[in-house]
Amino acid sequence: MKYTLLFLATILMVSCQQESKFRTHQEDYNQYLVATPAKTTSKYFELWNAKIKQDSTQLLSFGNVASEYNRFFQNTGDIQYLKKAEQALTKAVEIAAIGKAGYKRALARNYISQHRFKEALKLAESARELGSGLDESRSLLFDVHLELGNYDKAEAYLDSLQNMSDFGYLIRLAKWNDHKGDLDTTIRLMEKAKIKAESSKNKGLLIWSYTNLADYYGHAGRIKDSYVYYLKALELDNQNAYAKKGLAWIVFSHERNGKEALRILDAVLETHKSPDYYLLKAEIAEFMGEELLKMKAFDDYYTMVQNKAYVDMYNSYNIDFYLNELLANDKAIALAKVEVKNRPTPESYDLLAYSFFKKGEKEKALELVENHISGKTFEPAILQHAAEIYKANGLDSKVSALKEELLGAIYELGPTKEGQILNL
Secondary structure, eight states: OHHHHHHHHHHHHHHHHHHHHOOOOHHHHGGGGSOOOOOOOOHHHHHHHHTOOTTOOOHHHHHHHHHHHHHHHHHHOOHHHHHHHHHHHHHHHHHOSSSHHHHHHHHHHHHHHTTOHHHHHHHHHHHHHHOTTHHHHHHHHHHHHHHHTOHHHHHHHHHTTOOTTOHHHHHHHHHHHHHTTOHHHHHHHHHHHHHHHHHHTOHHHHHHHHHHHHHHHHHTTOHHHHHHHHHHHHHHOTTOHHHHHHHHHIIIIITOOHHHHHHHHHHHHTTOOOHHHHHHHHHHHHHHTOHHHHHHHHHHHHHHTTOGGGTTTTHHHHHHHIIIIIOOHHHHHHHHHHHHHHOOOHHHHHHHHHHHHHHTOHHHHHHHIIIIITTTOOOHHHHHHHHHHHHHTTOHHHHHHHHHHHHTTHHHHOGGGHHHHHTO
C-alpha cells in the first residue's frame, strides 16, 4: 500500500510539472484570429423571413427565423438578435395550435439567456402541462430550477430523466455534479457526452461539448487538455468567440503573457461585442500596469450595459463594477437585493454579502455567508469573498482552511487575485 501511494504521488507530481511547463504556440491559433465579419443573414433566414408578413400566421417561419436570430446572437454577442428571437418565438407561441409546447420551451430558453428565470419557469411548467415532449420539458425544468437555486426540485427532475445513453441527461448530470463540487465525476460524464456528440456528428453539440470540456479541464488544472479542446472547437467554427476567449485566458492566467492575451482578445472584439469581454480586457490591462487601457476597457463595458435591452443579464458584473471601480456601495447593495429576489442562490447571496462587506457592515456580511453560502458552493471567487469576510470578523481558522483551497485555484481566479489570496 505504501509503495502504491508513493507511485501515485510521483505520477501526480510529474503531471503537475508537465502542466506548469506547458506553453501555447501562436501558430496553433493565428489562423483563427483573422477578423471576418460575423454573418447576420443567410439564404435560409431570408427565405423564411420573407414569408412573414404583418399579422402573419406562418408558424414555421417564426420558429425558423427565431433559430437564425439566436445563431446571429451567438456569432456577434449583439443583444438585438436575442430580442428579435424572443419576438418571433412570442408570436409562434401565440398562434401555434400544434407544437405549442415546443415553442414555449424555446421561448423559455430565450428567457434563460436573458436571465429572466422566473418567466422561464412559468413557460416551462406550462409546456409540461401540455403533455407533448415530456422529457424535453423535464430537462428544461431541471435547468431552470438549478438556475433559481431550487436544488431539491432540480434533482427530482434530473432523477426522472435517468438515461446514461442520452446526451442531454449526461450533460445535466455533469452539471449537477459540478454544482456539488465533484469535478472528477463532472469531467468523466462530459467525456461520455462528448463521445455521444462525436457519434452524432452534430456540429453544434460537438462545439458545445468541446468548449465545456475545455472549461472543466481548466478548472482541474489540465491546461494542455483545455487548450487542445478550445482548438478543436475552433477547427469546427473558426469564429467561435468563446473558444478564443478561452485561449486568451490560458495565455493570460497560465503563461502570464498579458500582451499576447490582449492580441487574442482584441481579435475577438473586432466582430464580437459581449460586454463581459471588455471586463477581461480591463483585468489583463491591470495586470500589465496599463492604467489608461484598463479605464478605456471599463468605459467600453459601462457604455454597452447602459442598453436597456440587457435588463438583468449583467447584474452580477455590474455589482462588481460598482464595488471595485465606482465605489458605489449603496448601488451595489440595491442591485444585489434584486439578484437575490430574482434567484436566491449562493451566488446571489455572495453578491449581497460582499456588497455589505465593502460598505463596512462585516457582521451582516458574515450572517449571509453562514446562512446562505458556507457549504453550498465551491466557486473559488465566492470562497475568496467568504475568506475576506471571515478575516474581517476574526475567524482565522476558517480563513486558513479557505486560503489553502484558494491557492490551488489561482489559475481559475487569475493572476490579479494571487496577491489578494496570499495576503489573507
